[in-house]
Each structure stands twice: as structure tokens, then as C-alpha cells.
Amino acid sequence: MRKFRTIELREALSLRKIADSGQCFRPGEIGDGVFRFISGNEVLELRQRGDCAVEVSCDAESWDKVWRTYFDLERDYSAIQRDIFESGDTLLAEATVHGDGIRVLRQEPFEMLVSFVLSQRKSIPAIRTAVRELAEAYGEATEAPSGETVFLFPKPEVLAGSSEESLRNLGLGYRAPYVLDAARRVADGRLDLDAVRDLPDEELFAELQSVHGVGKKVANCVMLFGYGRTERVPSDVWMQRIVSEGYQGVDPLIARKHAGILQQYLFYYALTHKERFIPRKARDENRKEKRRNESCDTN
Template sequence: MDKIFDCGQSFRFEKGGDGVWEGVAFGRVLRASQDDAYIYLNCTKDEYENIWENYLGLDADYDEIDRDIASRFDNDVIVAAMEAGDGIRILRQQPWETLCSFIISQNNNIPRIKSLVAAICREYGEAFEYGGKTYSAFPTPEALLGAGEEGLKSLKTGFRAAYLISAAEHCRDGLDLQKIRDAYTYEQGMQELCKIKGVGPKVASCTLLFSLGKTDAFPVDVWIRKTIDKYFGGELDVSALGPYAGIAQQYLFYYERSLQ
């Protein structure tokens, strides 16, 4: 669970002192922990099969995925990265929340991203009760449009407020994120998302990888750029990495961060 929730995919989960990760997804509270033998989730069997198995990527054959990735590299670093990142799964998150989260991530660090996402949810998301506590779902596009740019800026989102409003306007005006997931290629999805003000290749590729099922997406941030420079002489042909390039990216991202 640590490797899944602490590698920059999702910004709504926190680890408690008891070792349990807690967060909100799909309007529900998920509590997740793991020992050497089992994964523990606070859900029914039906909820696991209908929501959380897919969300956590537990239905994917990562042994086969890892074999495919290893066959495409002639550099031993991927072996070390896969060993270090063993257990990582690509989350299948809600696309709208993921798009907004990575818009917020621009020129930001993970603690501040989490703080801003939490503030937006608290202020504009629908509240619900669970276990005697109040939680908030991620706000809808309509809720962000109702807040307006100034409302979002009041939460210290800065220049990102205009980008969030642009994303909400695109959704209002017909952007179909589910269609991108179900019917578009990675390249088509990238083209569509980059029509949104403030959305460039990194935000678009993160959205495609972490919520729209495009595991061939390969986001390049500071850590990945450093990895490419350090281990691949500054050049990496992402197109040769095949259908799981994005999973290879997560292994490399986790590996390089773990060395710091």
C-alpha cells in the first residue's frame, strides 16, 4: 500500500499512525493496509469486486506486465527499478478528479498538492458521514464553476484557478472523459486534453495514465528527466516501451526517489 499511495498518483490518501492508509474515492472512504500475506480493506465483497479491485489495479497481471517491460529495455536499471517498486499498482481513479489534481500539481510539491486538493474538497465538495466523521467528495465541474476563479484563488490555488475553471468549462461544453478512456488512443486523448487552458503534456499524460487506462502514457517530470539523463544518456525512446510504458515510468520514478 505504501508504494501505491506514496508515489504521486493520488493526493487524497494519508497514512495514519496505525499504518492504515485512509482516503476518499468514488464518494466512499477507503481504509487500506497490508502485511506480508494479506491486503485489508474496509469494504464488502461486492464493493471490492465492483469498485476497489479495479481502482487498486489488483485485477491486472503484473507478472506478465513486468516480463513485457523487461523485454524492452537493454539497461539493467529497469531490473533494479522493478525490484524496488515491486507491489506498485497503477490506480484507476476518477478522471475528473485526476485531471484537476494534476492541474493543481503544476509547480507544486506533494504536501502542498494534498493540502490544496483537501481545501477544494472541503469548501466545494459534497459532504458525507462515515464512522462518525465528516468527509467530502471531490467537487463536480458545476461546483467549481459556481465557485468561480476568485473563489478558487481564495484557497491559494493561484494561477491554477483559471486552469481549473477552463477544465470545468470544457466538461460543461461536452468534453467526455469516459469516451477518452473507452474509445480514444493515447495520442487522441493527449490532443483532446491539451485543448484545456494550462494543460500540457505532463498533466495530460498523468491524467491518461492514472485514470483513463492509457498505460502507454509516459509522464515526464523532474524525477523522470533526472532518471533519463542519469541512466539513458539523456534519451529514451518511449515509443519502444510498448503498452506498459507508464508502468515502467512508475518503477523508474519510485526507484530514483528511493535513492535520495
């Protein structure tokens, strides 16, 4: 049976906000306020104890060697937030307050590569399902601190030995050959995810895009969430809507320090305030449709 011990933190850490922030697809609440995170061969279960404290299932060595880096706890997010408040950007400041406790996780690069390949044209719940089913089909089973059996993310060589047909049978669709190409390139060394770790940004960006199906957005996601390159800003439909509806088409993150962290605040804010960032034309049409429906209901 797992035992928890308390970790006091310098800054806010919100397990729920992180799990819901769109940067990770396996973490989540498993009941009674307990969240589970998986990184490599490590499985952590923890629960919130105030804004700046958590109770964790791991020992001190595992926390210091694995999870402190994973949760990006050495970075001073308070200083980043002060810069935001001093910048005069009221929308970003509002998003920062709303997203306080989010930290950009340092996840496994191969998991990020495959997960964001799978993310294309999928909702977050659908991505979660696809990643979970991939792990259950090809990942190694292990015991979580709760005693439950969970599955680690598949190793590149295991996925490389699968077939496009078997991946399509998991519902990966057109993404199946992209996942297979990623696994085979990593497994045979054509893409050494450890060796590229110290490359300059643009060289790493190019290396990641050598994988079939990896474009600018996926490469930037891997750089931000797998390699901690916090200047990288993945752009998807929500970020485009934020720029269009919140900033009149002017990108607020260009040349901003830690732009990838600022992006996470804005992205999480948009996910929880969707109506505010629906394009004005569509918003007006929705309101007209609502008024028409209300009129029909009263007749």
C-alpha cells in the same frame, strides 16, 4: 465502527508505496497502519497484511465493483516484471524490485484533470494540501468507515459555479483560471470525460489539451492515471533527470510496452534515491560545498 475482512491477492500490493508514488494525492495513512482511499463517492479504509493480502472495510460487492478496478488488480504485473528482468536494463530492474507492490491506480478522470493542473510547479506535499483544501471547500461531506467526516472530490458543476477569486483565495494562484475552465468545460459538456473514454490515444490526448493550462505532461497524467492508458509516459523534472543521469540521455521507455507502469517504478525509485539523479554538475558543487563546510568546522 468499521469492520475489516481479509482479501488475498495474487500479487504484491503496497499501500504505502502507492500512497507515496506521486500518482495520487488524497490516499494516505490515517493511523495504526490504516490507509484511506477515496474514489468517487466511495471511501475505503484498509491495512496491509503481508505483501499479498489486505484487510478492507468494504463489502464484497464494493470491492469487486469499485476497488478491484481502482487498484488495477486484473493486470498481470508479474509478467511485466519478468519482461523487465529479461530486458537487461539493470537500473529499471533495480527500480522494479524497489517499487514492487506499486500499481497504477484507475482514478476518476475529473479528479485527475484538476489534480494535475494543480500539480504544476508544486511539490507533492503542496499538491496534497491544495487538493485537500479544494475538497474541503467544495466537496460533499461524507462519513468514512472509521466514523470520521471526510470530503469527496468536488463535482464539476459545483466547481464551475465558483469564481476565479474564490479559487485564488484557496492559494491556487495562476492555476485558478485553469481549474475553473476545466470544471466549466466538463459541466457544460464541451469536454465529456465519459464519451472520450474510448477515443484513440492521440484523439484523447488532444481533447484533454483543449482545457486551458493542460499541456502534454498533464494530459499524459490524466490518460495514465485516469483512463489506464499504460503506454503514456508523463515527463517531469525527475523523469528528465533519470534519462539524463541514469541513461546518458537516451530515453529507455520509447516504444516499450506498458511504458507508463515502467515509468512509475523509475519515478518512485528516483523519489527515494534523489541524490543519485541530481545532475552531475550540481552534485559536484554540493560535494565541494560540503567539504568547504567541513573544513570550516575543523578550523
